[in-house]
Amino acid sequence: MDDYELFISDYKPTKAEIRREINQKIKKNRQATKTPKGLEIEVSPEWEKILNNDAAILYDYEKHGWKIMWYNRHSDGPAQGKLLRSWLSIKDKRFVTKDR
Numbered sequence: 001m002d003d004y005e006l007f008i009s010d011y012k013p014t015k016a017e018i019r020r021e022i023n024q025k026i027k028k029n030r031q032a033t034k035t036p037k038g039l040e041i042e043v044s045p046e047w048e049k050i051l052n053n054d055a056a057i058l059y060d061y062e063k064h065g066w067k068i069m070w071y072n073r074h075s076d077g078p079a080q081g082k083l084l085r086s087w088l089s090i091k092d093k094r095f096v097t098k099d100r
Contacts, residue, residue: 013046015057022061026090033066038091043070048086067091
């Protein structure tokens with residue numbers, strides 16, 4: 001084994017890379033941010049570690065007119081059991097959903 005050998009599991013994204021990826025997804029699908037559900041972006045385990053330690057990334061989006069929520073779905077109900085899915089929902093603050 002080489003001392004300089006890297007594995008995929010060793011990769012940790014930076015804050016700038018997370019912001020860049022979120023921005024790209026918003027630009028690609030801006031219409032989804034105007035739906036009641038919002039634009040959903042999956043949160044990988046690598047992102048989760050960074051966002052738990054520094055949520056300023058998410059607050060920056062709120063300062064610029066986005067409503068951003070972080071959701072987690074577990075197997076045995078809220079915060080219990082295995083984590084099944086983790087995602088961000090991004091909505092345009094200017095968009096108001098119509099009442100039925």
